[in-house]
Amino acid sequence: MSNPPLKKENDKPLIGILSSILVNETGLFPGMERSYVNHDYIAAVEAAGGVPLMIPVVSDPELTRRQIQAVDGILLTGGYDPNPLLFGENPSRRLDFIFPEVDDHQIAAIHAADELHRPMLGICRGLQILNVAFGGTLYQDLSLIPNSYIQHMQKSRRHTPGHPVTIADHTVLRGVFQTPTVLTNSFHHLAVKDVAPGFTVSALAGDGVIEGIERFDTTPIVAVQWHPEMMVEKHPEMLKLFRYFIDLVQGKR
Secondary structure, X not given: OOOOOOOOOOOOOEEEEEOEEEEEOOOOOOOEEEEEOOHHHHHHHHHOOOEEEEEOOOOOHHHHHHHHHOOOEEEEOOOOEOOXXXXXXXXXXXOOOEOXXXXXXXXXXXHHHHHHOOOEEEEOHHHHXXXXXXXXXXXXXXXXXXXXXXXXXXXXXXXXXXXEEEEOOOOHHHHHHOOOXXXXXXXXXXXXXXXXXXXXXXXXXXXXXXXXXXXXXXXXXXXXXOOHHHHOOOOHHHHHHHXXXXXXXXXXX
């Protein structure tokens, strides 16, 4: 049973944005952990017609399930590198900072959302942790990918397009953007290696790096490797993805 949240007719959907943890080593309380979400995600959900709600990290899986029961869909954001132990690999020397508590909470949230039929949108790390949660693997650094040559960690402002991405025919993502190619920003050093069972690759960079995955056989899941929320203000076509997600959550897709 999906246990839908109590809603009134014409209510805007409640979108749970999974938070991360920021550790401040300066200021009045050095070492203090703070839950946070970058404001670009909040603004994009609001602009697309949703009600953004930050979901903090908790350690109890039952509390996580209650969090997911309270919302209509979830957004998985960028952040720390996923722990490679989750997909059976030892940490590479190229691995950046990991936060296992965040991984554990997000994976529990993903499985709860899947069971409760809450649609999911993954962005950057969000794509990566979705792939891991459902049995896929990651390259721990782009330097480990044969023939990868594109700059995927761009040296420019966050809204600036960094490289083109080709969207596969007959995918939901192609229907969202209505074009075979989009210009995206790029801020990642990990990438999908083995795609999780049941998922389809929806987008690729010119060097073959996976830029989008999706799954629609059960709970709808769309995920991209770039940061559309950072581009919305200067490149409004990126809002199409968030509007699609809001429509999906409302049952209009």
